[in-house]
Amino acid sequence: MMPMDVDIAGRNAETFPALHVWGWEIAAYLFLGGLAAGLLILSGWMHRREAPEKLSPALAWLAPLLAPAVLSAGMLALFLDLENKWNVWRFYTAFRWSAPMSWGAWILALVYPASLLFAWAAWSESGPAGKRGVTGAPFPLRRLIAGLNIACGVALGVYTGILLGALGARPLWNSPLLGPLFLLSGLSAAAALLVLLEKDHEWRHRLARLDVRLIAAEAAVLALFFLALLTGGQAQRAAAELFFGGPYTAVFWTAVVFSGMALPVWLERLEKKGRVAHSAVAPALVLFGGLALRAVLVFAGQTSSWEVLL
Amino acid sequence: MPRYGMAIDLRTCMGCAACVVACKVENRVDEDAFRCRVTQRSRGEFPNVQLEILSERCNQCSDAPCVWNCPTGASHHAGGGVVLVDESRCTGCKACLAACPYDARFINSRGVAEKCTFCLHRVKEGLEPACVSTCPSRAMIFGDLDDPSSQLARTLGVRRHRALKPEAGTKPNLFYLE
Numbered sequence: 001m002m003p004m005d006v007d008i009a010g011r012n013a014e015t016f017p018a019l020h021v022w023g024w025e026i027a028a029y030l031f032l033g034g035l036a037a038g039l040l041i042l043s044g045w046m047h048r049r050e051a052p053e054k055l056s057p058a059l060a061w062l063a064p065l066l067a068p069a070v071l072s073a074g075m076l077a078l079f080l081d082l083e084n085k086w087n088v089w090r091f092y093t094a095f096r097w098s099a100p101m102s103w104g105a106w107i108l109a110l111v112y113p114a115s116l117l118f119a120w121a122a123w124s125e126s127g128p129a130g131k132r133g134v135t136g137a138p139f140p141l142r143r144l145i146a147g148l149n150i151a152c153g154v155a156l157g158v159y160t161g162i163l164l165g166a167l168g169a170r171p172l173w174n175s176p177l178l179g180p181l182f183l184l185s186g187l188s189a190a191a192a193l194l195v196l197l198e199k200d201h202e203w204r205h206r207l208a209r210l211d212v213r214l215i216a217a218e219a220a221v222l223a224l225f226f227l228a229l230l231t232g233g234q235a236q237r238a239a240a241e242l243f244f245g246g247p248y249t250a251v252f253w254t255a256v257v258f259s260g261m262a263l264p265v266w267l268e269r270l271e272k273k274g275r276v277a278h279s280a281v282a283p284a285l286v287l288f289g290g291l292a293l294r295a296v297l298v299f300a301g302q303t304s305s306w307e308v309l310l
Numbered sequence: 311m312p313r314y315g316m317a318i319d320l321r322t323c324m325g326c327a328a329c330v331v332a333c334k335v336e337n338r339v340d341e342d343a344f345r346c347r348v349t350q351r352s353r354g355e356f357p358n359v360q361l362e363i364l365s366e367r368c369n370q371c372s373d374a375p376c377v378w379n380c381p382t383g384a385s386h387h388a389g390g391g392v393v394l395v396d397e398s399r400c401t402g403c404k405a406c407l408a409a410c411p412y413d414a415r416f417i418n419s420r421g422v423a424e425k426c427t428f429c430l431h432r433v434k435e436g437l438e439p440a441c442v443s444t445c446p447s448r449a450m451i452f453g454d455l456d457d458p459s460s461q462l463a464r465t466l467g468v469r470r471h472r473a474l475k476p477e478a479g480t481k482p483n484l485f486y487l488e
Binding site for chain 2: 081094169302306
């Protein structure tokens, strides 16, 4: 006998708001954390590859300066999410190896000072000549500081996906692919932000081309993510169906896939062929898509459950 | 050290929700929240339709994802294998709410995670949990799973029973007698 309908009284957040878990704050943090991670990785990588004078201003000092600012905004969102804010210091009186959020708290404690050091060093090396603190000389331990920030960026970017991925109770989230997916999405958002800020024509094109490749890689991981769910058990398939006919279908395919990935790639191609002039539209869409991806996954994940098996 | 568990007889439970009320009064639970609830599920196809009523609460899992996902150690296994929240350590980050396959937790008006405690404060005094002692059809049995002479262990030994969502792999200690 196949179950025809399953009606449940009183166990979800719609019936009891007290069962609500995460709202916009976590979606905002996952996006801003990923963006900061992408800025650190791209800028750190460029600093290791190129001499200071060959770098574009956006990559040389703007990205390292923006990273801690973006991270601060994300950490503010995280703080706003805490229901018992007075106890925030409790994150730093314990390390629980089994809790992804504990790793996340300690990663932030490491990334934040490292990114501030990078910002200060990059500013002194490549900031606008004549501005306070700008020496124009390559900063000491250049490769080491840049490398440290790449490592911090990877840890931060992957962590935002692992936080959700480690929750076995929510079949949609319970995938190791969320780590690489959020890392790639953070990198592509960072590249898009730098395209917006870059004034040098040649560098803007290089960054835009990089962004297209990152979006392609992100699309591939996203496809694998759904493939794993659709070939999984009943609970996993029900989770994937949230995006294939379920309540999140429209928002996911229009906001994340079409507006945030397909459209900016297409615009970039037209731009490369000289059919349209460069504009802020494509990179702004990528940033919007990155935020939409986090929001859709955070909200949809909370409605996915093992309940379908009853 | 005992290992506390609970069994609810689906043949005698009538879904009256006296357990819900007793729990709210005993534990002074917030107005809009519940540690214990009665859910209904209907399944099947007419005329073979079945309605199942379940009195649900925290399953006091032996392998509890709320405990291992807690970043501060606020959620922990206390005496008798009961999962408790140390309010002085809870930041209200809601990782435990997200980790629980049973949606047994909520954030209370003090901003900390709250859930069923098997009325450990009553059990320590030799009393039964409020829901068990109030149940008018005596459908609920509370006891030590490791004590073979307990009514709970003896009943589970002879009656067909199941736990909820065993596939979540959390080793729940709340059973339903069929």
